[in-house]
Amino acid sequence: MAITRDLPTSERLRTAPEPHDPKPPSYDDHDELDRTWGSGPGVRGWFSAVNHRVIGLRFIVTSFVFLLLGGALALVMRLQLMSPDATLLSPEQYNQFFTMHGVTMMFLFAVPMGEGFAIYMTPLLIGTRDMSFPRLNAFGYYVFLIGGLSLYTAFFLGLAPDAGWFNYPTLSGREYSPGARIDMYTTIITFVELSALVAAVELVVTILKQRAPGMALHRMPLFVWAILVMAMMILFAMPGVIVASIMLALDRMADTLFYVPSGGGDPLLWQHLFWWFGHPEVYIILMPGLGFISSIVVAFARRPIFGYTALTVSLVATGIISFGL
Numbered sequence: 001m002a003i004t005r006d007l008p009t010s011e012r013l014r015t016a017p018e019p020h021d022p023k024p025p026s027y028d029d030h031d032e033l034d035r036t037w038g039s040g041p042g043v044r045g046w047f048s049a050v051n052h053r054v055i056g057l058r059f060i061v062t063s064f065v066f067l068l069l070g071g072a073l074a075l076v077m078r079l080q081l082m083s084p085d086a087t088l089l090s091p092e093q094y095n096q097f098f099t100m101h102g103v104t105m106m107f108l109f110a111v112p113m114g115e116g117f118a119i120y121m122t123p124l125l126i127g128t129r130d131m132s133f134p135r136l137n138a139f140g141y142y143v144f145l146i147g148g149l150s151l152y153t154a155f156f157l158g159l160a161p162d163a164g165w166f167n168y169p170t171l172s173g174r175e176y177s178p179g180a181r182i183d184m185y186t187t188i189i190t191f192v193e194l195s196a197l198v199a200a201v202e203l204v205v206t207i208l209k210q211r212a213p214g215m216a217l218h219r220m221p222l223f224v225w226a227i228l229v230m231a232m233m234i235l236f237a238m239p240g241v242i243v244a245s246i247m248l249a250l251d252r253m254a255d256t257l258f259y260v261p262s263g264g265g266d267p268l269l270w271q272h273l274f275w276w277f278g279h280p281e282v283y284i285i286l287m288p289g290l291g292f293i294s295s296i297v298v299a300f301a302r303r304p305i306f307g308y309t310a311l312t313v314s315l316v317a318t319g320i321i322s323f324g325l
């Protein structure tokens with residue numbers, strides 16, 4: 001059966017060869033599959049690639065680069081702190097460095113790295129050829145990339161945010177932080193978290209709808225369970241910080257008063273919305289790690305996992321309880 005790249009994904013999934021075809025695949029089959037699921041040639045092919053392994057790898061490599069950048073900032077901070085009264089960084093620069101470091105590590109490294117592994121591994125582990133919405137997947141990566149590049153462009157243009165990664169009003173309000181630094185923060189947070197939401201939607205739909213025949217939920221590898229919980233947590237947590245950022249942007253640019261006490265607003269609202277995201281964030285980062293450990297131990301011990309149900313329940317419970325923090 002001819003399968004072409006031009007067909008929409010839903011059609012391609014329908015026309016893909018049966019996964020349990022008793023015939024071993026020939027070289028021709030491999031070529032056909034490569035043509036169907038691989039990326040096109042040249043620069044255009046590079047930019048239009050949607051395969052989950054390509055996108056997953058890009059997330060992993062890009063977030064690793066951000067880890068190195070965040071590490072470089074940390075190094076400069078430690079140099080400044082190495083001796084009393086050091087003058088490597090001015091107080092204003094130090095504020096920018098720890099804010100950039102925190103934003104980089106939390107938004108541009110830890111979560112996207114987990115998403116990258118999830119996007120790469122999940123279809124392989126549940127026996128499907130790609131994510132449910134491959135183009136949306138690629139869109140999520142580019143939104144993340146644009147967010148991260150914008151942050152570092154702002155840094156090199158002298159517009160780095162400087163109110164901490166938690167960015168509390170009233171410090172981050174117009175009165176105490178005039179200029180564009182905080183506007184950069186609100187913009188990139190919205191971009192990067194939109195990308196996380198996209199990845200989460202993809203992962204939830206793929207895991208719930210595209211498992212190989214016979215792979216009931218209670219037979220999924222624990223890694224996939226960890227990713228499902230992570231993705232569900234992202235769906236509930238990230239809108240909090242997106243909404244908080246948009247409201248702050250409106251306060252700063254459209255004269256709204258959400259966080260302005262003199263106008264009847266409440267700065268504590270930011271803290272509620274931000275930590276609605278911020279506490280689960282820690283467990284969002286932890287989940288892929290738990291999944292890795294479960295899978296690696298099982299593989300090397302060559303034993304079926306002990307306490308599968310208890311582990312699954314505890315992953316789900318951790319996800320839910322983390323919101324109560």
Ligand code: HEM
Nearest residue numbers: 074075077078098099101102103105106110163164165166
């Ligand atoms: C060897 C690696 C690291 C070093 C040396 C380092 C160093 C630092 C330093 C010096 C600060 C500023 C403390 C201050 O003066 O307020 C800081 C803050 C912070 N770091 Fe790291 N860090 C490292 C890795 C990480 C990683 C891996 C993450 C997260 C994944 C992370 C997340 C944060 C956050 C969220 C803050 C708070 C930023 C803020 O106050 O806005 N760091 N780090």
